[in-house]
Amino acid sequence: MACTFFSCDAAAGEKYKIDPQHTFTVFEYSHWGLSRQQGRFDRNSGLIEIDLEARNGSVLIEVDASSVSTGTNLFDVSLRSPRFFDTEKYPKIVFRSTNLVFSDSGKLIALDGDLTIKAVTKRVVLELSQFNCRFMPLYFASACGANGSAKILRSDFDLGKYTPFVSDEVTLLFSVEAIKE
Template sequence: MSALNVAKLLLLAALACAGSASAAEHFAIDPTHTFSSFEYQHWGLSAQRGRFDKSSGFIELDQDAKTGRIMIEIDANSVSTGTELFDKIMRSSSFFDAQQFPKIVFNSTKFIFDNDQLAQIEGNLTVKDTTKPVTIEVTHFNCRFMLLYLKKACGANGYTKILRSDYKMDSYTPFVSDAVTLYFSVEGIKDD
């Protein structure tokens, strides 16, 4: 084999490797379709819910390699319980201390697939000044071309369970449950 043919083969191999390395697609979080919410028990009487109305971040996804990454920043000041008084309490130092710690952040460390379906996302959740590992159970995942944006979009729903006391937010326990379920509804639009 001539030196020219060897050079061509090496160039083709390098291009193939470069193509596979850049197969991950990047999506910007759509803040109008991304919400995080939480559920807790109130005095054993009922499950109460609240949500956060402002989120940002990104998703990186390589479906062929079954790998990905997600980062979501949640604005702690956007907490919404449906009652202004409760919203102020949730923003206070007894709970999110939103003035000192305005962002709640989830950074993934691993995507886990079951065949072609995203099943779990492992990562670190930072609330206030505390970071703990969590596993999000993915209940729905899909990607498709969206005529609305003329771009590909991906979305998912999932949940995880945490203890408030792990994040220094255990005010009013046991009357308000220490255990909290966090729910995530996320959509991302592919970057150009």
């Protein structure tokens, strides 16, 4: 791997562990057509394995469903209940890549993968707005970071309560940082 103080290129099959302190999954939806509301999941883990030269790798993101946070405790309790995420029965939300998509210039631009919520798995495309790897002086190690988004339908995952008053379509926003193992 070639590293300078400011940049680092991921080399053959390097593994990066997701940093839970700098990784968040946000969900955004329309509330009665009045505004876009957001919530987030505060506990995320996973692994990124990437070889930028060979243009391949894999991404695993595991979200602790019980860490859902909207800023309103009553709503958080409802989202954890069997009416929505049923976190006692289904404690994890999992994204597992099936293909990494690179531009002609070699930039990682999307992740094709499977999203599992409440034992329902659907294919999703996570479009990346940013992906970088560099040496991080804070960790004394190489790190990779990404921002991405995907659109899903709540009803596909048995989360359709209150549709159409609350939009069926939800935008998932991911901010991920991972440190080389």
